[in-house]
Structure formats: structure tokens, C-alpha cells
Amino acid sequence: MTLNFIYMNGYGVYVLSSFLFTLICFAGLYLATRAQLIKEQNKFYVKFGELNSDQIQEAKKQKIYKEIIATETFSKI
């Protein structure tokens, strides 16, 4: 049964390698994107930790960073 599944009448090597390649691509893309996200989150925590009380108050006034996107010039995004 298992051997039949792997062999697939001679097509197993083609079918399973296609599925394996797809899953490897998925895992690679997911891990790379996740690593990038965690890196940026850590940067944010470090930067926020370095702010003094005035800067924290200033930061609190910024409602949501979507506003930054709407108001900044292209070059500053």
C-alpha cells in the first residue's frame, strides 16, 4: 500500500517531488517572512524602550501609524 503510494505507477518521483518542492517553498517563504517580522518587532521594542517620558507622551499623541502613511511624502515611508 505504502510502496504503491510512493511508486504511483512510475510517476511517484514526479508527483512527490512537485508536492515536496511546493511545501519547501511554502516553508521557506513563511519562515523568511516571519523572521523579517520578528526582526522589525524587536527593533520597535528596542527603539521604544530608548524613548524618554516626553517622547513617550509625544508618541502617545500619534493615533495610528496609518496616518504617517497618509501624511508623509513618498521618500520618507
Added chain:
Amino acid sequence: MNFIKKYEFSFVQKSQRIVLFLFLIILILGLLEALVLSPEDYLQGDSVRIMYVHVPSAWISLGIFSLMALLSVMVFIFKNKFFFLIAKSLAPSGFVFSLIALVTGSIWGKPTWGTWWAWDARITSMLILCIFYLMYLITWRIFENKDYVYKVTSIIAILGVINIPIIKFSVDWWSTLHQPSSVNILAKTTIHSSMLIPLVIMTAAFALFSLLIFLMKYNTELIKIKNKGLNRL
């Protein structure tokens, strides 16, 4: 520290977990259907199972690029840079799907056509799409902090979208190794339901995966902006 939590887009983060969970469930179901339950083809035998990763990848890569081009046009119409962020976040998954479509298509070509590669209209136009994705991503990587990166990436997306109808209709316009499409929205679908069901399930799983990557990438881009915002305080 509580304030930091406010900065986080909790909706985006929560939705990532939900999408990941749904993706894994549907992927397992799709793999079971594609590799075990679906029948072999009377002509191609078990090699037809490659279709369940090849076709959804091609559909999604085409869909994502079309969406990126639409968003690029919308930037010029509505003058909202928010669309750039969405297009940029969509590109990595689109590129990976176009790569999967090319590689699995090449693997499928060997037992079916007897060759790994042919300069067939559909394959060549799909390769061009992959190159456009690559150009788009490289442009962002190289010119991230330059003013003109938005214009250049928009031009790439808008020029690249010309290739989308060529990919779609290449099998009708030219004599190619590819068969005409079996799954049609407007015309009759010629694929049997026992093969259509796993194809739809795998397409749903792949669409969820691209949504997951989009959410993660989009969240990353937002945090980058937050970081730049903190630098200016």
C-alpha cells in the same frame, strides 16, 4: 509596555493565526484529496496529480500580479500611498507561486511531453511573469529609500499586466503543448468533479497561504513605518 501593545495592529496579528490555522486544515484536506482520494487520469495516469499544485499556483500568481497592477493604477488615481504598501506585501507570495508553477510544470512536462522545458507560448509567457515579479522585488530591495521606487515599481506592475491576457489566451491564440483550459467561469467546465473538488480545495489552501504571507508582510511594513515614526520623535 502596555502602550506598545496599543501600537501593535492586534487585528492583523490575530487574523494571521486564524488564517494559518485554516490554511493548515485545508492544506491537509487538499493533500489527502489530491494524493489519495482523487482518481488517476485515463491518459496521463498518476502524473495528473501534479495539476493540484501546478494549476492553483499559476492561477494565484496571475491573480496577485493583476491585483498589484490594479493597486499601482489606483495609486495614481486616488493619490493614496497605502495601495503601494498592499502591492509590495503581495509581491513575495506572487513570485513564489509563479516559481512553483514553472518548476512543477517542468516536472509535469517530463512524463507527459517527454521534455523538462519547451519554448511554448504558455511556458514562456509564464517565465516572463516570473521575471516581472523578480524585477519588482529587486527594485524594492535596491531602491527602497529612493523617491522614484514608487514610480519604477508601478511601471513594472503596469507593463507586466500586459502579459496576463497573453498567458491566459496563449493556448487559444497559438498552437501550444498546453491543452485549452478545462476550468471556465463563463463557459462549460470540462473537468470531472472528482478532479475539480481537490483542485478547488488546493486553490483555497494556496489562496489562504498567500493571504497569510500578505498579512505578515503587511504587518512588517507597518512596523517599519512605526520605527521611522519613532526616529522622528
